[in-house]
Amino acid sequence: MRVRNIPGVEGLLLEYSFFVSNPCSYINKWNDYFNNDNKIHIELGIGKGKFITTLARQNKDINYIGIEKSKELLYKVAKEVEGKGFNNLCLTNFNGEIINEVFGEEEIERIYLNFSDPWPKKRHEKRRLTHGDFLKKYHAILKKGGEIHFKTDSLELFEFSLIQLKNSNYIIKSVSYDLYKDTVNNVSTEYEEKFVKQGKRINKYVAIKP
Numbered sequence: 667m668r669v670r671n672i673p674g675v676e677g678l679l680l681e682y683s684f685f686v687s688n689p690c691s692y693i694n695k696w697n698d699y700f701n702n703d704n705k706i707h708i709e710l711g712i713g714k715g716k717f718i719t720t721l722a723r724q725n726k727d728i729n730y731i732g733i734e735k736s737k738e739l740l741y742k743v744a745k746e747v748e749g750k751g752f753n754n755l756c757l758t759n760f761n762g763e764i765i766n767e768v769f770g771e772e773e774i775e776r777i778y779l780n781f782s783d784p785w786p787k788k789r790h791e792k793r794r795l796t797h798g799d800f801l802k803k804y805h806a807i808l809k810k811g812g813e814i815h816f817k818t819d820s821l822e823l824f825e826f827s828l829i830q831l832k833n834s835n836y837i838i839k840s841v842s843y844d845l846y847k848d849t850v851n852n853v854s855t856e857y858e859e860k861f862v863k864q865g866k867r868i869n870k871y872v873a874i875k876p
């Protein structure tokens with residue numbers, strides 16, 4: 667997703683109380699951040715944020731952390747979130763590569779990966795957020811029984827991701843090659859809405875850390 671550079675965006679983000687500028691300092695202390703013992707769900711690559719803000723509105727007893735590597739996109743989401751009175755949502759800016767520096771062992775209950783960049787070239791496959799190297803990182807931060815929920819329109823990425831999953835230490839809970847046929851309860855994302863309008867099928871897996 668291309669977004670125009672916003673001068674001083676870092677400073678603009680700092681104005682928002684729900685923006686966490688120093689995520690590494692909360693490692694093993696995210697429940698203290700939220701001041702409760704509720705489960706923590708994260709989304710890596712929130713884009714324009716519709717998915718995570720919808721879930722945070724629907725599920726007040728779950729803490730949500732929205733992660734996005736683009737400060738510009740995060741600023742757009744922050745403007746939307748401001749004044750909505752969310753106590754269970756924060757936004758933070760880092761590259762998923764360092765996820766193990768931000769979250770401690772077994773700190774997280776669920777990870778959402780929605781329409782992650784497909785990185786179609788073979789030489790870039792390690793950048794795919796569903797690559798085995800990322801799955802290992804997620805494994806460390808997930809609680810036992812914790813889940814990864816992954817959606818994509820890209821069949822190539824989906825099949826690659828399923829192979830990565832089968833070679834990793836997870837149990838596959840569900841697989842759909844046509845989410846809109848198989849499920850009624852689905853919260854959509856901005857990318858998803860675009861792809862569905864184009865008539866594309868949506869793929870989804872749910873994997874469990876045993």
Ligand SMILES: C[S@@+](CC[C@H](N)C(=O)[O-])C[C@H]1O[C@@H](n2cnc3c(N)ncnc32)[C@H](O)[C@@H]1O
Binds near residue numbers: 780855857858
């Ligand atoms: C294709 S967009 C999808 C956005 C949103 N999830 C949706 O479905 O509408 C992928 C998003 O993930 C973010 N992203 C990609 N790689 C990332 C990484 N390694 N760490 C954090 N965010 C990342 C991108 O900046 C972009 O906003």
